Amino acid sequence: DTGVSQDPRHKITKRGQNVTFRCDPISEHNRLYWYRQTLGQGPEFLTYFQNEAQLEKSRLLSDRFSAERPKGSFSTLEIQRTEQGDSAMYLCASSLASQGQETQYFGPGTRLLVL
Amino acid sequence: GQNIDQPTEMTATEGAIVQINCTYQTSGFNGLFWYQQHAGEAPTFLSYNVLDGLEEKGRFSSFLSRSKGYSYLLLKELQMKDSASYLCAVRGTTGGFKTIFGAGTRLFVKA
Numbered sequence: 001d002t003g004v005s006q007d008p009r010h011k012i013t014k015r016g017q018n019v020t021f022r023c024d025p026i027s028e029h030n031r032l033y034w035y036r037q038t039l040g041q042g043p044e045f046l047t048y049f050q051n052e053a054q055l056e057k058s059r060l061l062s063d064r065f066s067a068e069r070p071k072g073s074f075s076t077l078e079i080q081r082t083e084q085g086d087s088a089m090y091l092c093a094s095s096l097a098s099q100g101q102e103t104q105y106f107g108p109g110t111r112l113l114v115l
Numbered sequence: 116g117q118n119i120d121q122p123t124e125m126t127a128t129e130g131a132i133v134q135i136n137c138t139y140q141t142s143g144f145n146g147l148f149w150y151q152q153h154a155g156e157a158p159t160f161l162s163y164n165v166l167d168g169l170e171e172k173g174r175f176s177s178f179l180s181r182s183k184g185y186s187y188l189l190l191k192e193l194q195m196k197d198s199a200s201y202l203c204a205v206r207g208t209t210g211g212f213k214t215i216f217g218a219g220t221r222l223f224v225k226a
Binding site: 103105 | 119146148150156157158159160163165202204206212213214215216217218219
């Protein structure tokens with residue numbers, strides 16, 4: 001257990017529905033990242049926050065995806081009008097921004113299946 | 116462009132040594148990470164290199180050559196529990212110091 005938690009761990013939804021995932025980072029960490037991972041691939045960057053500011057969003061992320069980190073603590077990732085291609089593991093990671101090594105610690109992930 | 120290459124799969128025998136290679140091309144360089152990921156679980160941190168040379172941590176060692184864009188992860192005294200995917204990841208110096216992950220190397224340890 002890294003100290004990063006995600007909820008829910010599994011989500012099954014029908015195409016066209018909206019889903020929201022939550023991530024609670026390690027409390028003193030100021031950076032929070034969202035990744036998507038499909039079978040046989042490494043984590044693919046989606047977006048990241050420093051405190052409450054969303055500093056970067058992947059060009060791969062369509063307008064159906066939105067993320068927030070309202071108070072600089074937990075974060076939510078929402079997918080609107082889900083598509084079958086959204087089926088994947090959604091990973092959250094947190095880190096403490098520093099000049100040197102900045103290790104990202106991952107949560108257990110939310111596995112999404114869109115039927 | 117940014118690219119990280121590592122072998123898709125490797126097989127090794129319990130008790131042996133295995134070396135997993137990683138080559139990278141990224142926008143700037145601010146550190147290379149190795150993560151271990153068991154099936155269905157999240158990646159867990161193994162090692163970090165930012166300067167050239169070898170970093171040793173128990174049964175695991177990681178090497179970096181920045182001029183060659185090359186790293187390897189060395190696993191000694193392999194155990195069955197080492198069967199997992201090993202992800203090479205590079206942190207750049209642009210785009211908010213984003214970390215790019217390779218597709219991972221699936222290691223199978225056989226008895």
